Structure formats: C-alpha cells, structure tokens
Amino acid sequence: MLYKRLRYRTMGDRALLVELGNEIHATVNQAVRALFITLEKHPIPGVTDVVPTYRSLLITYNPLAISLTTLQVEIARARKRVKPGDLPEPGKFEIPVCYGGRYGPDLEWVARYTGMTPEEVVHLHTGSTYQVFMIGFTPGHPYIAELPEALFTPRRETPRSHVPRGSVGVGTKQTVIYPFESPGGMHILGRTPWVLFDPNRSPPTLLNMGDRVRFFPIQEEEMGCWKTRNPWKS
C-alpha cells in the first residue's frame, strides 16, 4: 500500500528514513524513484546522501547545516514537486545468463523444489520482464522483482560465504545478481558475463532503480563473447 502521507523515522542525529509505503510493490517503488529523482534535481542543502530502496529513502544530512524540522519541510516540498510525467524513461536490458552446470549449482535444487524440470525453470525465468527495485548490499547489486509465483523459493537455509562474481540467484520473489564475489543467501541459477559495476564510469552501475530487465540463456562457450558486449553507455 502506498501511504497517503510520507512517514518519517529518525535514524540517529544525522539520518532520516522517509517511508512511502509498507510493501515490496511496483507502485510504491515507482513513488520512491519519483521522489528520489526530484531530490536529485532539486538538492536540499545540507543533505549528504539519499539512498532509495524498496519503499523508503534514507536521507543522510549534516545536522549542523540543516535541522531535522527544516529537512522534513523540504522533503514534503519536494514531494509536491514530483511530476510523474517528467521522470526519465527507465533503461531496458536483456541480460545473458549461462544457466545450470558449474555456473548454476542450485538450478537442480530450484527445479526439485518447484516441481519443474531445470529446462522449465530456465524457460520461466527468461519468460518475464522484471523491474529493478533497488541497488544495495554491495556496489551495483540489483534487487529484481517480481518472479512468477511458480518460482518462489525460501532463501537458502545456510547462506554461502563465497558466491562468485556474476552469479544470478533467486530467492523469495526476487532475482539478484552478485557484481562481486560476496556472501549470499540466494539459489544460484546461473552466471552472467556482464560487469555490473565499474567505479571509473559515471554512473558506476549498469543497472539502476526502475530499469526493466529480461534474461536470456547462453551457452558456456558463449560466456567470453558476451563479456565483450557489455552495454555500458560510453
């Protein structure tokens, strides 16, 4: 549900959570994106960072430069400025994934859990267009939703301590891609050769909040050739 009014929660003396709704839902997330883009266009002096997530924005500020009260007034003002028509078109991406085998050690498990064959899992996973709800956890790490219900799974009971870079995982209603080797609690279906984060580019992330994403299957021997076709805007 999208709240009628913004809800505020303080996180210490220098951060304010601004909540727009109470669930993981496309409408709520689009409202977060709209407010985020408006705040980017009309920055509030004293604000040091804005982190948009599923249903909220975390505003970090210098409390010696702007008071909490003024900050809330400014955010409410920004909300009124939001013009949905003005928002930039989200990016569209078709992401190559090598499913199963050594790159997708959990494809078999997901197939068993969902009562499908591995081929059916891949078919279903590549059959929908998804939305990037947020970037978080590690640099460039997208949370992509919402999976077809037949692919819902619980997270792994024991998270892996080392998930290889590029791994594409599913868990709950979501797909994630690990841009770096990191711990991870999702079921790994495959791997993409694409680089999702490059700190020397601007923006440093390939995918951004609001982008539309589809996946398509590639063969193991194709991993190398897709690597060279990373669609960064240069």
Place this chain on the structure above:
Amino acid sequence: MENTKSLEVLAPGPLTTVQDLGRPGFGRYGVPPSGALDTFSLRIANLLVGNAEGEAGLEITLMGLRVKALTDLNVAVTGGDLQPQCNNTPLEMWRSHRVRRGDILLFKAPRKGCRAYLAAGGGIAVPSVLASKSTNCASHFGGLEGRPLRKGDILTANQPQRHLADAGRALRASMIPHYSKQWLLRVLFGPQEDDFTNQGKELFLHAPFEVTPQSDRTGIRLSGHPVERKQRLPESIISEGVVSGTVQVPGDAQPIIILVETITGGYRKIATVITADLPRLGQIKPGDQVRFQAVSLEQALEALEHMEAIIARLKEDAQGSPSRLPMKTKIKG
C-alpha cells in the same frame, strides 16, 4: 602535481589501508561510504602535519605496520595507542614529527584502542575513485589498487617538503581522547525501537555487551543479553538504507553496530549511535565491553558541536602557526 616517494611498506600488519573521510553520496549505487572509522583522529593527524583535514592517511589495525621513510617527512600518529616507534624509540602521538629519510616507523602492539592513523605531510597520492581515496576492500577499488597494503608497496606524497616546517604541532593534551576497554556509547532510539519488547529495550540500555572477534569494518558484533523483538514480528524487514552507528538486531537477538562498509540492511534497528561518538567506534576491539546510554537529540548535537569546535580550534592554530606562512611564501616565490 609533483609526487615524491614517501614511504615503503616493510611489513603491512594484519590490516592497513589508505582511508580519507570516505565517499558519501553514492548510496544509490549500493556504494558504502568507507573511509576512516575514527574520522576525528584522521582529521587531527592531517591538521598536525599541515594537510587538509580530509586528506588520505593510513588506518592501521591493531599492530604490525612497519614503514621506511623514503624522504624527509612530517608525520603524525593519532587514534589508538599501538605503541608507535621511530627507529625503536617511542614516538609521541598527537604531535607531528620530522622524520628523516631512512627512518623506520613501527606500530608494535595495541595498548589502548584498536586503530592508529598515520598522516604524512603531502598526504598519500592515490587516484580519487568516486570522489574519495578510501579503500573499499570488499569491492576492490579506491586506496592503493583497492586492497590493503602489502610488503614492498611504495607510497607517494604531494610535495612533502612543503610540510616539514609544520613539524612539532600538537593537539592540546586536554583534547586528546581517552580510550579504555569499557565503552559507554550514546544513542538515540530508532528507527525501529517500537519493534522491541520493553524488556529488550531495558536490557539494551543496562546490560553490558562484549565485542566478539567477528567484528570488522562492516560492523561491531556484540554478544550479551538477548535484545528481544516483539513476538509476532518476523526476523527481517524490507531492506532499507543504513548509516554507520545504527544498531541492528538480527534473529539471534545479538546486536551489531553497523560501520562504514555497509549501505543497506534488512534487520530491525533499535537505536543509532550519535555522530559525536562515531569516531570512538573505530577504537573498539574484540574483548572490550560496550554499554549504551540514551540521550536526546539536543544532547547529541551539543556533543557534535563540541567535537567540531576542537577541530575548528586546531585549524585556527594551524593557520596562525608562524612556521606555516613563510614556508608557503617561499614555495610560491
């Protein structure tokens, strides 16, 4: 830019990294701020050697760093007392010193605190990545090649000779922070304090917690009385942004104080350490004891103003320093 070889790493210790004041402003890309954990100490160290307060320095964890000066250098060591030495003689902390080419600096072992900061006049010349020289070790960027220092690394500084005349500057003794093994951290409740039981909140404020060895730059993991959430509530919440100092409580009811390498999280957060106490988080080490004390927003801001006043005063002193002005003129001429 004229860079001069300044320091050679003879031994890196368990974890020494290049850090400045971090890279706030990239949270939307999932990029955590990184940066020195004890920003107060790094800022002071920089000011003592005549750098801008936000210049990069070395964050030395616990012990073991051994470096050789490759040129005459103005250096200052602040933060945790890791028993710094120059050529086997104790080096006074919170004061800048002129070291000579060939001198060897060593951080022997922790006596108080956890992390020391070494600033050198002219800073550390590494490229700025996403607006900061800080090392993000998990994602391999920033600092020196995105990694901790290794034996054989050579650091460079920007015109270190310009800073030599600033040597001898010191922080007033009354302003030097004291570190013990028992920490009282001031917090503001929230953002999800209502999700915890009254008993959970009481215990959070009154029971001491022990710092576990699993602590690192992502978070300080505590163990102690369970901080219980209300019964019907699930372990996780919808992921949201976090800041360093936020105290999250996962399913096992053992709190974790989030530090600078984390940007989002999906656990409930009972309270957040006030900004003025954040630098002290960098000095807490495994085995130490932590207690929390609730304060008001006014008290939090007063404490922050007090800390900033110390920095401002040192900056004024530095500007009025007689050694500084002629040096500048000489270089210009």
